[in-house]
Amino acid sequence: MPLRLYNTLTRQKEEFQPLDKERVRMYVCGPTVYDFAHIGNARPVIVFDVLFRLLRHLYGESHVTYVRNITDVDDKINARALRDFPDLPLNDAIRNVTEKTASQFFADVKALGCLDPTVQPRATDNIPGMIEMIRALIARGHAYQAGSEVLFSVPSMPDYGALSQRRLEDQQAGARVAVDAHKRDAADFVLWKLSSPEEPGWDSPWGRGRPGWHIECSAMSSRYLGEVFDIHGGGLDLIFPHHENEIAQSRCAFGTSVMARTWMHNGFLQVEGQKMSKSLGNFVTINDVLQEWPGEFARYSMLLTHYRQPIDWTRSKLIEARSSLQKFQKWYVPLEIGFSADYDQSAVDVEVLESLQDDLSTPEAFSALHRLATDLANPALQSRPDHNKRLSEFSRSLDLLGLAPRKQLVDIDATRVDAFISARLEARKAKNWAESDRIRDELAAMGIAIKDNKDGTTSWEVKR
Incomplete structure (x- = not known):
């Protein structure tokens, strides 16, 4: 193409x-x-x-x-x-x-x-x-x-x-x-x-x-x-x-x-549905965003909209970016690690490449990446002979989009997580299940998976 x-x-x-x-x-x-x-x-x-x-x-x-x-x-x-x-x-x-x-x-x-x-x-x-x-x-x-x-x-x-x-x-x-x-x-x-x-x-x-x-x-x-x-x-x-x-x-x-x-x-950019201006108090510098979010999240959220279309810069898109990139990160293999299989490690996924060759259609490229990530996570497909090839193509596609993970994509404050877990345990003791579920969901949004152990304690780990 x-x-x-x-x-x-x-x-x-x-x-x-x-x-x-x-x-x-x-x-x-x-x-x-x-x-x-x-x-x-x-x-x-x-x-x-x-x-x-x-x-x-x-x-x-x-x-x-x-x-x-x-x-x-x-x-x-x-x-x-x-x-x-x-x-x-x-x-x-x-x-x-x-x-x-x-x-x-x-x-x-x-x-x-x-x-x-x-x-x-x-x-x-x-x-x-x-x-x-x-x-x-x-x-x-x-x-x-x-x-x-x-x-x-x-x-x-x-x-x-x-x-x-x-x-x-x-x-x-x-x-x-x-x-x-x-x-x-x-x-x-x-x-x-x-x-x-x-x-x-x-x-x-x-x-x-x-x-x-x-x-x-x-x-x-x-x-x-x-x-x-x-x-x-x-x-x-x-x-x-x-x-x-x-x-x-x-x-x-x-x-x-x-x-x-x-x-x-x-195209033009607005912030949360409004034209960005200092008078409206929604003037946001790149550095402001980077103080709160990893650069990968900002990049991904920017590319969710086709470049010729107007874009609405929203917090919800940054959250969507976080969810997608945490999913993608699990299947990313750095080029220097590579595979032993005999194939071109510079190749990218065909659907991703064709999307980008069609006037930089990054939304379509992301759709292709999500489909590929779902296939890679499917146990029934992981034994296929081309699994490593597809894994490499997925990784090189992220490279092509400038989205190769440079670090763990969530910054974890262990003290804060422990405080959340303690509060959740208190809620469970009080049989306040709604509050317990709310805290669990808050931790999930932070990229934290929790496990309630048989001895009554709760352990946690970063979701991969």
């Missing part, structure tokens, strides 16, 4: 055909490191990690290049630096903000089971490439300097708006672009803006300044992946203006018909 992916540019599923099977190339927009990443930011990181793993499985680990950038120059970063470090020089304050938040992001996504991308470029390390791209746009008649800015001329690109399917006359300026009198057209957007003495800046032909948001990704993707590459991904909210403007800059600077052949976007 071929890999088929939904292409936002064409609004349909298409068979994926890389430009070069020896060098499959993918770019995904990364975080702006001014604050800890929230759980909505985790969704594209997890989704495109699954795709990265799948591409490596299909084409070979050494043949896939995945670039995810870090935006470390931005007006939000400047504002946070001035707020949090008012007594430091601005450059030092900015460095404190970006280093702290970037380090936290790296730790958080690792805990979510995500592989490191092949390259993680920072915007501040790619300023010369941005300047050269802006030079090319001016030389080709697609950009101009006006006021204190260099702007992209949107009307210079007749088919601007193809990704978002917006008509040129309906375009509105992006949130980071003020509609000023010096613009030739209201839709024109910033490529370079001059910096005051108090703001960070770099020397350029147009004066000391800093790049606009969109030019950063165009410069970094072309540097590491070329003028045209295979896949560009990100959240649905980035289609316009960010990705639309990336396409405009890259195509017009290089004279190409496309920037990326396939554009993929994950």
Whole structure:
């Protein structure tokens, strides 16, 4: 079965055909490191990690290049630096903000089971490439300097708006672009803006300044992946203006018909049925979740919903993830242990692989895993000659999804468990069977199996 992916540019599923099977190339927009990443930011990181793993499985680990950038120059970063470090020089304050938040992001996504991308470029390390791209746009008649800015001329690109399917006359300026009198057209957007003495800046032909948001990704993707590459991904909210403007800059600077052949976007996220916001008190960072739940639970619960659909982040899904992964963990065999049987230990379950090849259908992949886990647990099927083969395929399928257990998936507080058991014994003595059953169910939810012994004591163990 071929890999088929939904292409936002064409609004349909298409068979994926890389430009070069020896060098499959993918770019995904990364975080702006001014604050800890929230759980909505985790969704594209997890989704495109699954795709990265799948591409490596299909084409070979050494043949896939995945670039995810870090935006470390931005007006939000400047504002946070001035707020949090008012007594430091601005450059030092900015460095404190970006280093702290970037380090936290790296730790958080690792805990979510995500592989490191092949390259993680920072915007501040790619300023010369941005300047050269802006030079090319001016030389080709697609950009101009006006006021204190260099702007992209949107009307210079007749088919601007193809990704978002917006008509040129309906375009509105992006949130980071003020509609000023010096613009030739209201839709024109910033490529370079001059910096005051108090703001960070770099020397350029147009004066000391800093790049606009969109030019950063165009410069970094072309540097590491070329003028045209295979896949560009990100959240649905980035289609316009960010990705639309990336396409405009890259195509017009290089004279190409496309920037990326396939554009993929994950859906929006809400929390317990509401839009996430600090004002509603439901703003959740990745780190908040990881303080309470293992990263595997968060990853699994995120993948329960197809990546293109909106997702409702709920505690009940985390509990469902815990139940499923505790069931799966029993049948996971690490690759380094392996089996003596003569078969390909890199193979994954056929149904799981076909589900993922159908536009990353992780819900269907999980259904296949549950069916396989049920078969593996069936004593009547455990004596079959292919049992070890199926066990290995199950394990490699979890590897492919980034769900290989890295530790026991429940953190047990023995003192707390003993307290529950003592309370249950008291309830049983008082013949309060409802309370006894409630405590038993609470322990089961914690992953604890209890056994009432003949001598009147109760023993417990972690469920496997």
